[in-house]
Amino acid sequence: MYEAKKIEDKQITAVLVALITRDQTEEKANEYLDELAFLTSTLGAETVKTYTQKLDHPDVKTFVGKGKLEEISAYIKAEQVDWIVFDDDLNPSQLRNLEKELKCKVYDRSLLILDIFLSRAQTAQAKTQVELARNQYLLPRLTRMWTHLERQRGGTATRGGAGEKEIETDRRNIRNTIDVLKKKLAKIDKQSRTQRKSRGKIVRVAIVGYTNVGKSTLMTMLSKSDILAENKLFATVDSTVRKVNFEDIPFLLSDTVGFIRKLPTHLIESFKSTLDEIREADILIHVVDVNHPSLEDHINVVNQTLADIDASDKPTLLVFNKVDLLEEEEELSVEEKIEQLKNTYLNMESFSDKDEIVFISATNKSNIEELRGKLRKLVEEKHFTIFPNYLKNTYY
Known part of the structure; x- marks a missing residue:
């Protein structure tokens, strides 16, 4: 496994590479590079330079063109850079060629995410x-991740016989x-x-969302338990389940791994059992970072992933988190600002009629009572379909 470790107290350094293509604008490429830099720092490396190149499609041999590769190689050798990280997946021949040319550790986005998951x-x-x-x-x-691969293994003890590579x-x-x-x-x-x-027939609620939007903080606040919450991508990899009571209505609340653009297919397949917490949930809480410039893109990534695992047809509470970090406007109070945002987002095509929407700050516990009220309503509706006579004397 490639673990990010300081070598003799030297900070691991990395350069990042992305392409500008017909399908990916320069603006989008730079946005992905920002996210890639965050991923890289999560694994423990510092980004020292980024490169972009305009190509119709990746070079089949080295991903980038010959001239750009020479430029990158010169910088890596001059600055003794430890890693190079590509924002898209590399095929086997590209990976081999790049390692041979650059003489440093080569990551693509998928391998970087996989190693972050493994460390978490x-x-x-x-x-x-x-x-x-x-x-x-x-x-x-x-x-050459395995440094001995180019040598020959001889001897009859080897299954393939003498000379097997x-x-x-x-x-x-x-x-x-x-x-x-x-x-x-x-x-x-x-x-x-x-x-x-x-767990029986108790109502199950799963918190979903893009990575680093505050899901674990919200989980901690709702369940009143200690859940790891960090300003890092994929702070949560293991799903966590807690029993919660809203007055007299119990339900199970689970925090799940965050989604991200270009999530490795193998990872989705391998995390089937963890994603079953989402697939088998009765209600979803979809958390969004209201401050992120690509929040609609993040919402679409989550919605597409939910569709991919057959979990897109559930009652959903759409929670816009981190309102405390919004830029303040002197003429608007917090309440007025939230109301303005609500009207803006309710008119967006990406939000379906089924989505309940609430704006909160999980950190500052702003507008939490509205969140609790909306969640309790959804939980109650499901709870009484399971137990129609539950607390009958209380309600009749």
Whole structure:
């Protein structure tokens, strides 16, 4: 695993690369680079330079063109840069060519995200899920990440006989590891399903959203329990479930892994059991960072991911968080500002009629009573469909 560690107290440094294409404008490429820099810092490296290049499509051999590669290579060698990170996935030949040319650690977006997940995972389930995804991703991309791969392995002890390249042995070892991890994950998934079934018919609410929008802070506030909340991408990898009571109505609240653009397919597949917390939930709380310039894009990414896992048809409470960080306008009070924002977003095409909308600050607990009221209403509606006679004497 590539862990971000300081070598002899030296800060790990990285350069970032993105393309401007017919499908990706310069503005969008720079926005993705900002996000990539945040991802890179989450793994422990400091971004020292970014590069963009206009190409109709990535170069089949080196992703960027020959001239740009020479420019990048010269900078990396002169500044002794440790990593280079590409905002899109590299194919196996691109990865091999780039490592050979640049003589430094080469990341693409997917591998960077996978290593962040691996460094964040705490439970056996999450660790197994990420290890499986990472091995599946690396299998066709074996390069000098294993420094011995170009040497020949001789001797009759090797399964393939004398002269077999070690890369073939490593491929076989990874395949064996994948098989072991799949079996281990299947066993864990079975246990997780049993645990979910044992929860009975209690209403289940899942918090979803783009990464770093304040889901864990909201979870802590609603459940009154200590949940890790950091200003880092993917602070939460393991799903966390807490039982919550709104007066006399109980429900289960789960915090789930944040979504992100270009999330590796293998990761989504491997995190099936974790995503089942979302898929099997009765109600979703979709949290959005109201300050982010790409909030509508973030909403669309989350909605598309929910559709991909067949979880887009659930009652949803759309929560715009971090209103405390909005730029203040002297002529508007906080209440007036929230009302103005509400009218703006209600008129946007991206919001469906089913979405309940509320504006809050989970950190400052602003407008939390409105959030609790809307959530209680949704929980009550589902609760009384399950238990139509629950607390009958209280309500009749």
